[in-house]
Amino acid sequence: MKNQLNRRDFIKLAGLMPLSILAPRAGQMLGSPPLSGQNKNVLVVVFDAFSARHVSMYGYQRDTMPNLARLAERAVVYHNHYAGGSFTTPGTASLLTGTLPWTHRAFEPKARVAARYVTRNFFSAFQDYYRIAYTHNGWANILLEQFHAQMNELVPWDTLLLRPYFGFVLDLFKKDIDNALVAWTRNVDIKHYGYSYSLFFSQFYEVLRDQQYTRLEKQFPRGIPSTGFADNDFLLETATDWIGKKLPHLPQPFFGYFHFLPPHGPYNTPLEFIGKFGSDGLKPIDKPFDIFTEGKTYGQLLEKRNEYDEFLLYVDREFGRLFDYLETSGLLENSWVVFTSDHGEMFERGIDGHSTDALYQPLIRVPLLIFEPGRKTGMDIYAPTSAVDVLPTLSHVTGHNIPDWTEGVLLPPYAPTDPDPNRRIYMVKANQNDGSAALTRASTAIIKGHYKLLYYFGYADRGMDELIKLFDIDADPEELVDLYPTQKDIADELLKELKTKLDEVNKPYL
Amino acid sequence: MSIINSKPQLYTRQGLWSLFLMCVFPLHFWTLILVFRDLSWLIDRSNLWDAITVASYGMIFAFAESLLVFLIAMLLGFLVPKYWDQKHRIALLSSLILVTALWAMTSQLFVLLNITLPAWFINFFVQQSHPLRALYEVGLVLVTPTVLIPTYMILKSDKVLQVVLDFMDRITLLSVFYLLFDVIGLIIVVIRNV
Numbered sequence: 001m002k003n004q005l006n007r008r009d010f011i012k013l014a015g016l017m018p019l020s021i022l023a024p025r026a027g028q029m030l031g032s033p034p035l036s037g038q039n040k041n042v043l044v045v046v047f048d049a050f051s052a053r054h055v056s057m058y059g060y061q062r063d064t065m066p067n068l069a070r071l072a073e074r075a076v077v078y079h080n081h082y083a084g085g086s087f088t089t090p091g092t093a094s095l096l097t098g099t100l101p102w103t104h105r106a107f108e109p110k111a112r113v114a115a116r117y118v119t120r121n122f123f124s125a126f127q128d129y130y131r132i133a134y135t136h137n138g139w140a141n142i143l144l145e146q147f148h149a150q151m152n153e154l155v156p157w158d159t160l161l162l163r164p165y166f167g168f169v170l171d172l173f174k175k176d177i178d179n180a181l182v183a184w185t186r187n188v189d190i191k192h193y194g195y196s197y198s199l200f201f202s203q204f205y206e207v208l209r210d211q212q213y214t215r216l217e218k219q220f221p222r223g224i225p226s227t228g229f230a231d232n233d234f235l236l237e238t239a240t241d242w243i244g245k246k247l248p249h250l251p252q253p254f255f256g257y258f259h260f261l262p263p264h265g266p267y268n269t270p271l272e273f274i275g276k277f278g279s280d281g282l283k284p285i286d287k288p289f290d291i292f293t294e295g296k297t298y299g300q301l302l303e304k305r306n307e308y309d310e311f312l313l314y315v316d317r318e319f320g321r322l323f324d325y326l327e328t329s330g331l332l333e334n335s336w337v338v339f340t341s342d343h344g345e346m347f348e349r350g351i352d353g354h355s356t357d358a359l360y361q362p363l364i365r366v367p368l369l370i371f372e373p374g375r376k377t378g379m380d381i382y383a384p385t386s387a388v389d390v391l392p393t394l395s396h397v398t399g400h401n402i403p404d405w406t407e408g409v410l411l412p413p414y415a416p417t418d419p420d421p422n423r424r425i426y427m428v429k430a431n432q433n434d435g436s437a438a439l440t441r442a443s444t445a446i447i448k449g450h451y452k453l454l455y456y457f458g459y460a461d462r463g464m465d466e467l468i469k470l471f472d473i474d475a476d477p478e479e480l481v482d483l484y485p486t487q488k489d490i491a492d493e494l495l496k497e498l499k500t501k502l503d504e505v506n507k508p509y510l
Numbered sequence: 511m512s513i514i515n516s517k518p519q520l521y522t523r524q525g526l527w528s529l530f531l532m533c534v535f536p537l538h539f540w541t542l543i544l545v546f547r548d549l550s551w552l553i554d555r556s557n558l559w560d561a562i563t564v565a566s567y568g569m570i571f572a573f574a575e576s577l578l579v580f581l582i583a584m585l586l587g588f589l590v591p592k593y594w595d596q597k598h599r600i601a602l603l604s605s606l607i608l609v610t611a612l613w614a615m616t617s618q619l620f621v622l623l624n625i626t627l628p629a630w631f632i633n634f635f636v637q638q639s640h641p642l643r644a645l646y647e648v649g650l651v652l653v654t655p656t657v658l659i660p661t662y663m664i665l666k667s668d669k670v671l672q673v674v675l676d677f678m679d680r681i682t683l684l685s686v687f688y689l690l691f692d693v694i695g696l697i698i699v700v701i702r703n704v
């Protein structure tokens with residue numbers, strides 16, 4: 001059932017805010033029970049394309065996240081957490097539905113989940129909460145729009161964009177925003193590319209835009225943070241302030257999902273962070289080119305890595321500020337706060353970004369921190385965990401039934417038993433596979449214990465029908481030694497398990 | 511009262527249509543070239559249907575820009591002395607549109623073809639006390655003849671005028687074809703947005 005507040009309803013509700021503040025006390029005075037200890041707010045904060053391999057507290061040489069490291073002393077920190085996919089659509093859908101891509105079926109860019117998951121997600125699991133969501137990311141927004149009927153408030157995507165001139169594109173082409181924005185960008189963004197579809201208007205547009213952006217461009221010499229489309233610029237601090245000020249005024253308990261684009265490229269960090277890492281002498285391991293290599297040189301990858309790491313400092317500063325907002329408003333004492341990402345990013349083997357079909361650790365290992373209401377000491381969890389575990393865990397700790405359709409398990413330390421040492425964690429990327437068809441071309445991975453098996457199939461255009469790699473990710477976290485030729489028995493066992501799983505998930509689509 | 515009725519000596523419907531088609535030609539031509547150039551990465555980015563949709567938006571934007579350029583050109587026509595007949599007026603405005611479009615294309619081609627200006631040329635500007643002003647001055651020196659010479663030729667030579675009008679006739683057919691693409695693009699965009 002659609003339960004969306006319009007502006008008039010919201011104003012009416014806002015008028016009741018003083019009453020809502022007094023109500024619990026009045027209730028106590030009348031003898032009604034206080035709010036249950038489990039009935040807390042939930043805030044899921046996602047930073048896009050955030051690789052755990054670039055976080056200092058996970059062992060990275062650079063101090064990219066000083067604020068997060070400080071705050072982690074009060075959080076449960078998951079050291080081996082994996083995304084469900086390796087780019088926005090499958091990764092976000094896995095987090096939101098608690099199911100793997102081969103189950104929710106959002107394989108392709110801009111895809112939607114299978115119809116049955118429209119009512120099987122975080123927002124449906126928290127029906128008794130006020131549910132609000134926002135994202136900068138257009139592809140993630142497609143999923144949020146799909147779940148819109150399960151929310152009280154989906155904050156429009158353009159609310160937190162600077163959007164000086166492209167408002168009409170958003171208004172006119174509401175149902176096909178992504179394509180319309182690509183076309184608009186290619187038409188007008190001559191400054192970025194040096195050429196554009198438009199011969200005249202693009203020149204005029206640049207003059208107009210430059211006038212408006214002069215001040216900001218001094219603050220962001222690499223460019224203003226952007227979703228990659230023309231006029232889709234934004235400031236993360238604006239989003240932090242907006243959310244920090246909005247949350248205390250939401251009806252409680254609330255479930256909030258906020259998905260920010262940084263550190264997703266372009267890595268346009270503010271002036272204050274430029275050059276912080278560029279000359280620190282870091283020399284990442286020069287890994288051999290992969291079959292999926294994009295041919296980037298070591299120097300090019302290092303330059304991108306530096307920019308990414310400097311962009312992380314911006315993310316860290318803003319997460320710190322958001323945390324301050326939560327603390328100052330008192331929400332922290334009454335909220336579960338989750339910090340995570342939808343997928344990672346990589347700068348090795350000739351590949352940068354996350355458009356690759358490879359599934360190496362930097363692409364799939366993402367941060368996960370859970371700030372529990374009232375927790376004052378940190379805890380480190382080293383058992384492998386998955387994005388699909390977040391939904392059942394938050395359902396459980398807030399007193400909701402664990403949905404039977406989720407594929408995740410309760411995260412430690414909230415599970416009643418110790419983690420299963422034989423648990424299998426899966427990752428899937430099948431961005432050219434129709435969601436309604438069996439998987440015929442995909443990158444898949446299974447992690448069990450300290451082994452990780454990569455199984456690529458259907459890449460005939462790359463001269464292979466299938467490719468298998470095996471790594472010991474404890475002994476060889478950089479994934480330099482492929483054990484497949486020497487430990488075939490282990491590889492065969494994992495491959496058999498993975499193929500059995502693939503047969504199972506493909507069965508309904510054959 | 512319409513401009514056409516009140517100023518019959520300035521434009522006829524046929525004249526305006528020809529002028530509009532002359533605006534359509536370079537803008538659509540350029541959009542199509544770049545759309546075809548983008549096609550492979552657009553398909554890689556998502557799929558063929560999305561790539562076709564992006565191309566459709568591109569055509570619609572090109573149509574809108576053509577309309578704007580046409581309006582500006584038409585208004586510029588009012589600055590042309592009234593004793594020029596319509597043929598001269600349309601030929602002149604069309605040539606101005608083409609020349610301006612060619613210069614705009616040239617500026618983008620430098621990036622598209624990775625052409626770098628010779629070092630001596632860049633050094634010349636660097637050594638000036640006001641490099642930007644010098645750049646504009648050289649630009650003016652280059653552009654002005656390309657505007658003035660066609661203007662002069664069209665006005666003074668009936669042969670040149672006829673060549674321009676013949677050229678316009680041929681281009682007109684191509685422009686109508688581009689407008690057909692716009693209609694197809696519009697249908698696709700409507701389908702994607704309903």
